[in-house]
Amino acid sequence: MLKVENLVKSYRTVHGTVQAVKKVSFEVGTGEIVTLLGPSGCGKTTILRCVAGLERPDSGTISIDGEPVFSDSARRYVPTHARPIAMVFQSYAIWPHMTVAENVAYPLTVGRNKPNKREIADRVAHALELVRIPELAQRSATLLSGGQQQRVAVARALIRKAKLILFDEPLSNLDAKLREEMRIEFKELFSREAVSALYVTHDLLEALVLSHRVVVMNSGNIAQSGSPRDVYSHPRDEFMADFMGAGNVIEGKVAGESNGFIQVDVGFGTLSSASNGQSFSKGQSVIVAIRPEAITLSGDVGLLSFPCRVLTDAFLGTGMEYLIALQEHRLRVRMPPTAAAFDIDDEAFINIRPESCVVLQRLN
Amino acid sequence: MSVMSSQESILSGRRISLTWVIQAAAVLILLYLVSVPLFMNLVTAFRGPPESLPLDPGTFFTFDNFKSIYQFPRVLTIFRDTFAFALGSVALAFVFGFTLAFLVERTDMPFKTVVYVTALTPLMMPTIVVVLAWMFMLGNSGGLINVLIRTVLHLPGTGPFDVFSLYGMIIIQGASLIPLAFLFSSSALKGMAPSFEEASAASGAFFLTTLRRVTLPVLRPHLLSLLILMFILSIETFEVPALVGVGAQRQVFATEIYWSLNPSIGLPQYGEAASLALTFLAIAYFLFFEYSRQMRDAARFATVTGKGFRPRQIELGRWKAAAFAFVAVIGLVQVVFPIVVLLMASFMNRFVVPFLQPLPPLTLHAYRDVLTDPRFLAAIPNTIFVAGTSAFIVSTVSSAIAWLVGRSSFPGRKLLDFIASSSVTVPSVVVAFSFLIFYLSIVDWLPVYGTIWILVLVFSYRMTVGYRINLAAITQLSRELEEASEASGAAWPTTFRRIVIPLIMPSFVASFLLVFFLGFRDATLPLIIGSRDTPMLTPLIWEHIQVGELGPAAAESVISLIIMLIIGTLMRKFLFGYVK
Ligand SMILES: Nc1ncnc2c1ncn2[C@@H]1O[C@H](COP(=O)(O)OP(=O)(O)OP(=O)(O)O)[C@@H](O)[C@H]1O
Ligand SMILES: [Mg+2]
Numbered sequence: 001m002l003k004v005e006n007l008v009k010s011y012r013t014v015h016g017t018v019q020a021v022k023k024v025s026f027e028v029g030t031g032e033i034v035t036l037l038g039p040s041g042c043g044k045t046t047i048l049r050c051v052a053g054l055e056r057p058d059s060g061t062i063s064i065d066g067e068p069v070f071s072d073s074a075r076r077y078v079p080t081h082a083r084p085i086a087m088v089f090q091s092y093a094i095w096p097h098m099t100v101a102e103n104v105a106y107p108l109t110v111g112r113n114k115p116n117k118r119e120i121a122d123r124v125a126h127a128l129e130l131v132r133i134p135e136l137a138q139r140s141a142t143l144l145s146g147g148q149q150q151r152v153a154v155a156r157a158l159i160r161k162a163k164l165i166l167f168d169e170p171l172s173n174l175d176a177k178l179r180e181e182m183r184i185e186f187k188e189l190f191s192r193e194a195v196s197a198l199y200v201t202h203d204l205l206e207a208l209v210l211s212h213r214v215v216v217m218n219s220g221n222i223a224q225s226g227s228p229r230d231v232y233s234h235p236r237d238e239f240m241a242d243f244m245g246a247g248n249v250i251e252g253k254v255a256g257e258s259n260g261f262i263q264v265d266v267g268f269g270t271l272s273s274a275s276n277g278q279s280f281s282k283g284q285s286v287i288v289a290i291r292p293e294a295i296t297l298s299g300d301v302g303l304l305s306f307p308c309r310v311l312t313d314a315f316l317g318t319g320m321e322y323l324i325a326l327q328e329h330r331l332r333v334r335m336p337p338t339a340a341a342f343d344i345d346d347e348a349f350i351n352i353r354p355e356s357c358v359v360l361q362r363l364n
Numbered sequence: 365m366s367v368m369s370s371q372e373s374i375l376s377g378r379r380i381s382l383t384w385v386i387q388a389a390a391v392l393i394l395l396y397l398v399s400v401p402l403f404m405n406l407v408t409a410f411r412g413p414p415e416s417l418p419l420d421p422g423t424f425f426t427f428d429n430f431k432s433i434y435q436f437p438r439v440l441t442i443f444r445d446t447f448a449f450a451l452g453s454v455a456l457a458f459v460f461g462f463t464l465a466f467l468v469e470r471t472d473m474p475f476k477t478v479v480y481v482t483a484l485t486p487l488m489m490p491t492i493v494v495v496l497a498w499m500f501m502l503g504n505s506g507g508l509i510n511v512l513i514r515t516v517l518h519l520p521g522t523g524p525f526d527v528f529s530l531y532g533m534i535i536i537q538g539a540s541l542i543p544l545a546f547l548f549s550s551s552a553l554k555g556m557a558p559s560f561e562e563a564s565a566a567s568g569a570f571f572l573t574t575l576r577r578v579t580l581p582v583l584r585p586h587l588l589s590l591l592i593l594m595f596i597l598s599i600e601t602f603e604v605p606a607l608v609g610v611g612a613q614r615q616v617f618a619t620e621i622y623w624s625l626n627p628s629i630g631l632p633q634y635g636e637a638a639s640l641a642l643t644f645l646a647i648a649y650f651l652f653f654e655y656s657r658q659m660r661d662a663a664r665f666a667t668v669t670g671k672g673f674r675p676r677q678i679e680l681g682r683w684k685a686a687a688f689a690f691v692a693v694i695g696l697v698q699v700v701f702p703i704v705v706l707l708m709a710s711f712m713n714r715f716v717v718p719f720l721q722p723l724p725p726l727t728l729h730a731y732r733d734v735l736t737d738p739r740f741l742a743a744i745p746n747t748i749f750v751a752g753t754s755a756f757i758v759s760t761v762s763s764a765i766a767w768l769v770g771r772s773s774f775p776g777r778k779l780l781d782f783i784a785s786s787s788v789t790v791p792s793v794v795v796a797f798s799f800l801i802f803y804l805s806i807v808d809w810l811p812v813y814g815t816i817w818i819l820v821l822v823f824s825y826r827m828t829v830g831y832r833i834n835l836a837a838i839t840q841l842s843r844e845l846e847e848a849s850e851a852s853g854a855a856w857p858t859t860f861r862r863i864v865i866p867l868i869m870p871s872f873v874a875s876f877l878l879v880f881f882l883g884f885r886d887a888t889l890p891l892i893i894g895s896r897d898t899p900m901l902t903p904l905i906w907e908h909i910q911v912g913e914l915g916p917a918a919a920e921s922v923i924s925l926i927i928m929l930i931i932g933t934l935m936r937k938f939l940f941g942y943v944k
Contacts, residue, residue, distance in 0.1 A: 054562050080565035081574075087566035093559035097581040107567035110577070153563075160567065 001196040002028040002051065002164050007060035009046050020046040022220040023060075028164065028198055033190055035199045035207040038217035039243065044200040045090075047217075048166050051198060052087055053080035065163045081110075086162035090169045092153040094141045100152050101137040104128060107160040127155040130189060147178050154186075158193060167199040171206060183209050204245065208232060216240060234276045237361050241289035248290040248331045254280045254359070262359045264288050268306055268327050272354035280359060287360040292334035294356030297322060297348050299340065305349035310342045324350065387772070390764035391780065393757075397824055398787050401798035402645075408801050409642045414635030419805045429639035446616040449533050449605065450598035454591055456538030460694060461545020462587075466575075469553040472677045473687050482695035483546040488928050489702065490885040491540055491603045492902050493921040496909060497702035498536045499608075500715045500918075502527035508705055509697075511717040528611030537604045539698060541594050548593075552586040553579075571678050585661035592655040596648055600791030602888040607909060617644040618793045622892065625797065634801060641794040652789040703925075710922045713915035730915035739899040740920065744927065746816060747901045750890075751883035754823035759876040762830035763838075763868060770838040788828035795825050796892035816898045819890060823883045830875035837871030884928060 009021040021043045028034045036044040049055040051062055053069065061071040064085065069078040086107065094103055105124045108115055115123070128134045131151040136144070144152065150170060157165050171179045187210055190197065201207050207214050208228040215225040223243075224236045235241040241249060252266035261272040262280055266288060273288050280286060298305070308326040322333045322342060333350065342348055404418065411418040412426035433439060464483050467473045486494065501508045505522040513524060526532060560582055564574040580587070602618040609619060617640060624637035680687055709715040710731065712724045734740050765784050769777045790798075799822045803813040812818045845863060887902035894900050901924050908917035 052562075052566055054565070080562070081568050081570050083566075085566060087563065089559040089563055091557060091559050093557065093563035095560060095563075095578055095582060097584065106564070106569075106577075110564070110567055110569035110573050156563075156567070166566075 001030045003063045005061045008058045019220055026215050030196055031194050033197045033211045034213045035211040036215050037207040042217040043220045048168050048200050053083050084163040086157035086160050087166040088153045088157045088170045092149040094149045094152050096142045100139050104155045127159040131155045165195050165197045169201055238287050241360055247292040250288045254282055254284045261354050273357035273359045275359050285362050287362055289358045292332040294353050295333045296351045297333050301349050302351050305351045308350050310346045387768050390761050393761050398783055401802045404802040405638050405798040408638035414633045415631040417805050429635035433639050442615050445614045446599050450595050452534035453537035453598045454594045457541035457545045461542045462549045464546050465549035469550050471680050479691050484543050485699045487543045492887045492905050494540050495607050499527055500705035501701055533604050533608050537598055548590040552583045585658045589655050589658035592651050596651050602793050621793045641797055648789045706918050706921050709918035730919035734916050734919045743899040743901045750819045750823055751880050753820045755876045755879035757824040758830040758879045759872050762827050763834040763872050766834035766838050784827045784831040792888035796889045800893050814895045822889050822893055830879055833875040834871050841867055
């Protein structure tokens with residue numbers, strides 16, 4: 001549906017050139033939801049705007065549904081209004097001088113072949129139904145809450161039955177609870193309407209819940225892409241591990257390999273870790289990522305446990321989180337609420353499950 | 365604990381008394397400057413006989429003044445001419461100003477600096493100088509533009525344009541409003557969230573569709589308020605109809621009031637002028653209410669979002685040349701031609717079109733006459749003094765009032781806001797007339813009439829300009845900036861000195877500069893209220909034009925343009941350097 005190849009985009013500013021996107025390639029298949037995920041300023045919005053035709057890339061090609069809409073080699077640039085897309089903006093961009101229904105009907109009234117009044121009215125009603133606000137049709141657009149504006153924006157994007165829908169952080173202006181509800185609602189809506197979408201977000205959970213495929217960006221490059229499960233459980237490098245919330249990162253050297261696990265010497269001992277299919281040579285400097293929930297804290301010494309001291313404790317509702325000191329390392333440990341509690345300055349032991357540790361390449 | 369609270373109450377007590385004094389003074393000055401003369405005008409309108417001042421012995425209450433105004437067809441003619449003139453000017457200024465702004469803000473037009481210079485330079489020219497330049501450009505037989513058109517099209521005789529006509533008035537006034545239309549439109553376009561237009565493009569709309577169905581409607585309140593403001597300025601302008609409209613036999617409110625005060629035969633008709641002024645004022649206030657309503661709508665349509673990046677620019681492609689030609693023509697007519705014709709006229713005592721007509725010899729006659737005229741030599745310091753002093757008064761009072769309205773819970777702040785922001789509504793002619801009768805009536809108690817101080821007072825009337833700028837700045841400043849200072853342990857005087865003053869300084873300076881410029885340009889106020897003992901620049905130019913001495917008028921225009929340029933540059937350097 002969407003094919004982006006070697007996309008490069010830089011901005012010239014008074015302070016010099018900003019390389020916002022550096023040679024990025026990816027695809028969105030028909031009926032597929034692909035999210036662009038990454039920290040602020042990594043170039044997600046820029047890519048989305050290039051696909052929409054709101055920015056002109058420096059080089060590369062973009063084609064939608066087999067039609068090239070941008071290509072620097074073929075000197076081709078299709079303006080936004082002629083691309084088969086629809087877009088939901090971060091600020092929603094609901095026009096204040098129109099009613100809700102007029103806003104939603106707009107895409108049908110500006111194109112080449114306009115449907116007749118009856119059909120427009122029907123499709124507006126249907127679109128508003130899809131986003132569950134049929135009762136707001138005649139409301140002035142200035143009198144809507146954030147969540148309602150968001151639904152209007154989505155209805156306006158759906159009504160055109162565009163080949164590809166672009167979303168720029170559509171949920172980021174909503175409060176946490178509403179965001180959670182909308183996530184689920186979106187997922188259901190997307191699969192029912194079989195939309196193909198490119199969805200920008202910086203919210204990890206949103207990307208994991210919504211998408212078929214996640215493309216994680218890091219300062220203008222693609223850091224990793226794959227299914228949500230894949231990128232979550234098999235981060236490829238230090239950046240990915242950190243972004244996926246691995247929590248604890250320890251430096252070490254590869255000591256060897258035994259029954260599928262890499263042995264890493266980390267100073268206070270040796271950790272067995274999964275390799276994610278990557279190969280490492282003996283003596284190589286690596287990173288071991290350990291999720292906080294992969295560590296257990298106990299008062300008794302065990303077979304493979306290390307002595308430590310509790311520094312802080314925090315009640316999270318769903319459990320306890322401790323910060324512990326193990327020699328010069330500080331590790332976060334998350335325990336279920338049923339586990340025994342520890343106090344600050346208690347001496348204790350930690351046990352690390354090898355299958356939950358991941359060895360990663362160091363980023364120079 | 366008790367020590368703490370007593371200290372606190374001392375601090376807050378001092379804070380109240382300090383601000384109280386400043387604010388009370390500002391309120392009194394505002395009321396005195398703005399309200400009292402208007403009240404005098406109201407009284408005069410209902411006093412007879414018409415040639416008497418309202419407080420003279422032997423005057424009485426009457427409706428006669430209105431009866432003599434509301435005679436057909438006189439009143440109809442005044443309304444018709446005023447409105448035709450104003451509507452035409454507004455339409456012309458809007459089309460050109462908005463197009464220029466759109467080119468700058470929304471397209472990849474090259475040489476944008478040229479557009480800015482083209483659009484804004486006329487601000488530096490006093491209206492009376494602009495009128496003079498247009499007389500040289502559109503003069504029926506020898507005007508530069510007429511001669512050029514005749515030469516290109518091989519037309520015989522005179523014309524095709526005649527500056528002394530309704531459309532001549534409209535062209536001059538419309539052209540002089542283009543800077544305002546440009547500034548207003550471009551700030552409206554800048555303030556609009558780019559995503560409104562982008563969402564339309566992403567819905568499949570071509571840019572003209574987007575302009576028609578999204579950009580213009582979203583900006584409707586902003587643009588309507590611009591139209592109304594320009595309309596108010598057009599009906600109040602005096603120089604254009606007075607110098608050009610008389611030849612065209614057109615009567616507008618502003619000139620009718622002036623001629624009632626300066627009749628060709630007989631005594632000044634104060635009562636008649638006052639009742640004309642009152643009618644005029646009613647129209648202006650009606651428009652002003654409409655303007656305020658649109659501005660409120662504009663605020664409700666709040667279009668600005670956080671993203672600071674420039675919106676996407678339409679690629680002009682092969683239209684680039686056309687766009688540039690458009691700007692070039694405006695630049696020629698607005699900037700290049702006026703300067704050329706004024707320079708030539710000042711050095712040749714009259715104007716001829718170079719290359720097409722034989723040039724008369726260059727002479728410094730006009731400059732020698734002007735520079736040896738003691739009245740002109742006094743007029744320069746007088747004008748700077750009056751414009752500067754009144755700009756200082758306006759900036760000080762209006763920033764204090766803005767503070768009061770924007771920050772305090774002072775009970776009368778709605779009224780203050782109204783008075784301060786509606787002074788723009790009162791036409792210059794009405795202002796001048798009101799001051800005239802007020803200070804003539806009380807000349808025995810307060811002898812400022814005939815001195816330079818009455819000019820300072822009347823020039824300080826224009827509170828609105830300063831007030832708007834300062835209020836905008838103050839309401840944008842988060843109150844937390846002051847609170848943070850107090851929370852850091854600074855007492856109120858320290859907060860005022862270290863936080864408040866530096867924060868409002870830029871807007872104070874901006875309002876000072878603007879009011880100074882407006883004062884320097886103005887001809888109406890000194891013409892009506894000035895006296896022979898206090899010569900000012902613009903009335904001198906006016907006198908020369910009236911008696912047909914165009915050479916000296918051009919020389920004085922050139923000199924005043926140079927002064928304006930020098931002062932403008934100096935003040936910008938000095939004051940903006942200080943602010944930074
Ligand atoms: N119009 C512009 N002019 C100059 N620099 C820009 C412009 N737009 C984006 N940038 C820069 O390009 C980089 C990428 O910006 P982009 O908006 O794509 O980030 P993002 O991933 O969408 O971030 P966020 O999550 O904060 O929205 C940033 O460094 C940004 O400052
Ligand atoms: Mg973004």
